[in-house]
Amino acid sequence: MQITVQSAKQNLGLEAAPHLHAALTTNKIMGLVLVALLPAYAVMVYFFGCGVIWQLLLCAATGVLCELLAALLRRRSLKRAARDLSVWVTAALLALTLPPLMPWHLTVCAMAFAVLLVKHAFGGLGMNIFNPAMAGFIFLIVSAPGAFFTTYIAPAPAAIAVATPVRTAEVIFKGADAAVITSAVKALQDKPDALSGATFLESIKTARKAQTVSQMTAPDFGSSNYSAYAYLAGAYLIGGLFLIAFKVILFQMPLAFLLTTAAGGALWHYLAPDASISMTEHLLFGGTMLGAFFIITDPVTNAGTSKGRVVFAVLCALLMLLIRVEGSYSDSVAFAVLLSNAAAPLIDVLTRRRPFGIGYKEGGLR
Secondary structure, eight states: OOOOOOOOOOOSOSOOSOOOOOSSOHHHHHHHHHHHTHHHHHHHHHHHOTHHHHHHHHHHHHHHHHHHHHHHHHTOOHHHHHHOTHHHHHHHHHHHHSOTTOOHHHHHHHHHIIIIIIIGGGTSTTTOSSOHHHHHHHHHHHHOHHHHHHSOOOOOTTGGGTSOHHHHHHHHHHOOOHHHHHHHHHTTSSSTTSOOSSSHHHHTHHHHHTTOGGGSOOOOTTSTTTHHHHHHHHHHHHHHHHHHHTTSSOTHHHHHHHHHHHHHHHHHHHHOTTTSOOHHHHHHSTTHHHIIIIITTOTTTSOSSHHHHHHHHHHHHHHHHHHHHHSSOSOOHHHHHHHHHHHHHHHHHHTOOOOTTSSOOTTSOO
């Protein structure tokens, strides 16, 4: 007797686990993150000019093309790849970290590296072990430091009036002299000579290495030179509270990160005032606030347990302070995040929950 077995049609798809139904889908989550970033983009455009918009468009276009290419190579749905909002989140985060006048070809290389090598080489969305936006940032700052620090704009009120879409496009796409725009924006500051480097953290690098940080004038966040950083930090805070309200992220991670940064920064400044900036400066300068609400909270690359997420946040903050004070790179959030990403599997092992029925003492529950 011959038995014919017909194979059942596979309709479960090839997506990674867990296969759970929830009202808050991945695309909805990514859409909410994009909405939460709008205040930061508004502040960036006002204080830094329109270059950040060109960087966003370049990153988004490159990211979508790379997603389609990866879908073709992996024989996945092109329609789904085109509608995947996760690549837009990566583009939005990367564009915020890049200098506004970064040449277009370098921006394209950074975004392609983030999507193709950091994301899809590890299996795509949900499988990557490193944060793509931070990896793209590090790829660029390590491989092209000269272009990175010569295309940054020191913030000034109403910089959008000087760094217009046309003028910034000429620098980004046609290679015009970036110094013309940076000088014009700097002239709008009330103290044009306050910042000697591309950013505040970069401008104090020499003093930090010479152990003379305490001799520098403390930044006045009420002046036009530094008010942009306070407004930008507030914009990230508003966006983060928006994500917490919609239950996209948990408040424990940003809270642990910021408390550790504040406590560690204050202690380090107290013990070594010539080497470390103050607690307020640690919180407001660099990518601290962006990292607290939008980077370390990435559910794919942080720890998978409740305790582990807090440990991950604390580790990120401590590494950021260590690299920022003792290292060669001025802003260290990206480096701290990638190092913590690598440690996330170990954090999961060390903080895993006890299996039910294992570890109890004889004689009852204790």
